[in-house]
Amino acid sequence: MKFYVIGDVTVDHLYHLDHLPAPGEEVVPTHATMKPGGAGGTISVTLARLGHSVTLAARVGQDPFAEYALASVRESGVSQSAIQQDPEHLTSTITVMQTRQGQRAMLSHGAANRQLDPAKLKRKDVEGSDALIVSAYSLTEGPQREYALKAIEAAQKAKKPVPVFIDLGTGAVNKVGTDLIENVIGADYLTLNQHELLALTDTTSISAALAQLGDAGARQVVVKVGKMGSIVWTPTETELVDAVRPQGQVVDSTGAGDTFTAAFAHAVLTGQPLREAARTANAAGALAATRVGAQALPITPADLEEALAR
Structure with missing residues (x-):
């Protein structure tokens, strides 16, 4: 399959x-590391490792971090034909602070990513794909937002809709x-976690939030609910899909949600029914959390089969 x-x-x-840390407090980490990340990078790398042809549209700076940010992308064989280089803005970095209890704080900056030039979008590349996957960070601001909206339009208006x-x-x-609802509601598949669902709809319960998305025109929604697994919603049914717990201890949840989304798209495009696709995604997200770093564990179809068999 071909993914954009x-x-x-x-x-x-x-x-x-x-x-x-509290304001003004200095703390010493029990462990510190640096890894390639980002939703676009993690989704594309996961799909490539699952055997798909993938093109990634992103933008990096002309700085030493650019090579490192793209290290796993290159290693996994993702096409870089839509990767842009920015002469002024730095490659994006994210600082993640996480405790053993699962508390997390992040400091991030879109930097070069938000400057993704929409004039360089090749519509034929989107139209020739089997699926388009968009991280909602791409829909927040700047030229990157215009790029993402143009790509979505190209997918939906293609001779054979993508x-x-x-x-x-x-x-x-x-x-x-x-306000983000306006740009995401037309998706064939919408994936998000519980916090994002409630914030997106300004509601206090999952049922009310899903009802609101349904009224707005949502088609198929998958809600990631952590240790409980995920919830699959369509206009006609709602179902909790149990979590899959593979071997290995959870050590880092960074990027697990992006891995979930990639595996879900992989499962849907390879013919799995919605519920089974969500279960496959549950397994992939759990596997990703057993290594430090969003792209640290190369998940293969065999890995997913083994985890799902447990």
């Missing part, structure tokens, strides 16, 4: 702490709020 992915590539600075997957992100929802 629009999203950020970043360098993630990961700090594992006993507790998050299914659109849109994955929400906490930062994207926090920045744009309920």
Whole structure:
């Protein structure tokens, strides 16, 4: 299958702490590392490792971090034909602070990613894909937003319409709020976590939030609910899909949601029914969390089969 992915590539600075620092407090991490990350990078790398042909649209700076941010992208064979280089803005970096109890704080900047030039979008590349996957961070602001909207339009108006997957992100929802609904509601598949769902709809319950999305015209929604698994919603049914717990201890949840989305799209495009696709995605997200770094674990179809068999 051929996927066209629009999203950020970043360098993630990961700090594992006993507790998050209070204002003015200096803390010493129990472990610190630097890894390639970003929703676009993680989704595209996961899809490539699952055997698909992937083109990633992202933008990096002309700085030392650019090579590192794209390291896994290159290693996994993702096409870089839509990668742009920015002469003025830096490659995006994210600082993640996380405790053993699952508390997390992040410091991020879109940097070069937000400058993705829409004039360089090749509509034929989107129209010739089997699916378009858009990270909602791409819909928040700047030229990148115009690029993403043009790509979605190209997919939907193609001679043979290309299914659109849109994955929400906490930062994207926090920045744009309920106004983001307008740009994501037309997706064939919408994936997001519980916090993002409630913030996107300004509601206090999952049922009310899903009802609101349904009234707005949502087609198929998958809500990531952590240790409980995921909730699959369509206009005619709602179902909780149990979590899959593979071997290995959870050590880092960074990028697990992006891995979930990639595996979900992989499963849908390879013919799995919606519920089974969500279960496959549950397994992939859980596997990703057993390594430090969003792209650290190369997940293969065999890995997913083994996890699902447990």
